[in-house]
Amino acid sequence: MGNENKPMKLAYYPGCTLKNQATNFDVSTVSSMAKLDVEVEELDRWNCCGTVHALDSDNVMNRVAPITNMIRVKEAQARTEGMASEFMTSCAMCYNTLKRANIDVRQRADALATINDLLYLDETKYEGDVEVLHLLEYLRDRVGFDNLAKKVTKPLEGLRVACYYGCLLVRPKEVAFDDVENPMVMENLIAALGATPVDFSHKTECCGAYQTVDKPEIIADRTDKIMGSAHEEQADLVVVSCPLCAFNLDYRQDDAKRLNPDFRNMPVLYFTQLMALAFGCDESALRFDLQHIDPLPALKARGLD
């Protein structure tokens, strides 16, 4: 696909939530990549990325978990022909944490040496030589949206999609693979699938993240504002790349409705589910049953059930 050195196999890091509540994100990622002739191979013995990047200066312990995954990538590469020293994740939170840890240890030889010492049970040492890729970045730069469009068997014509980036795909700037204030990569993907991306005011506004654990009333307010801004542009649904955004914007709609009686439900999907739908994957690759707000009425209204 434009790159003669394209690896035949792509290492894949799913992350914890894709193996729990967000199975729909996992299966739609793997299934749609198969349609693009990219063989994804889940890493052996991957571990939690740590979810959040520690911002304080005393942070070496918090880099150990993400860096252990870099070693797993090197191990996979060593035993797999045609695998590059890189891996892909579709979870925005994992991407952000893993990418930031990688940038950090590349800049701090002393921290990396300490981490390698702590990981003495691993024969493979990390030398900053693994690239962290988000799936959207991979699709844009390696596959290409023109090539991707050729695989569409069921164009999502007429479907109005609001692409929600949240925080982790675009901030900080060192991690962003698109404009910090007005990213367009997801809109360009959605357009390649035949749908109509709609601009909306809250696409990079934080959903309130982990405050959902014990302050659902705050998330209800965030969800009301974010989904309300998508409604203003007559969106049929919102797509996301983060399982925490997905939980807040989808599951917390019940709380939003209690807060604001005028709140109207709107489905929230992973961008990979729309890809799998446009590529003609069956229900086992979509798992719409795991959505809190059923997307089928919105899809049926556009003739896409």
Next chain:
Amino acid sequence: MDTTLRINSAQVGSSFVAQIEKISGQKLLACYQCGKCSAGCPMAAYMDVLPNQMIRMAQLGMRQQLLETRAIWMCVSCLTCNSRCPKGIRIAEVIEALRKAALGGGERNDHLEIMELSPEARSVLPPIATISALRKLTS
């Protein structure tokens, strides 16, 4: 909150200011109070003290007042402030340092009790939510 403050050099030069600068890696006096961080903060509506006010209070060594705010626990490190600060100050790092000051130093002032949530509430939460909350809000 009582906004009257008597400023003295001992407070401004206190070890608290040095501690926050060290943990955050930021120069607090770089802030000239433009307020851009607070203007764009998606969590500002739920804070008792705004991000630019937190920086000002930190500059002035107002340890106790700061560590008692709700605001330092509201920030979720979305980094909108960092990406827009005209002085390049990483405000989120400063707020993280304030949380660390509250959680460390033997006080262990945890701001989340998972077991106080109902079993129903706990059962629906994805691991990405609980792990990140525990990492940010507990010692």
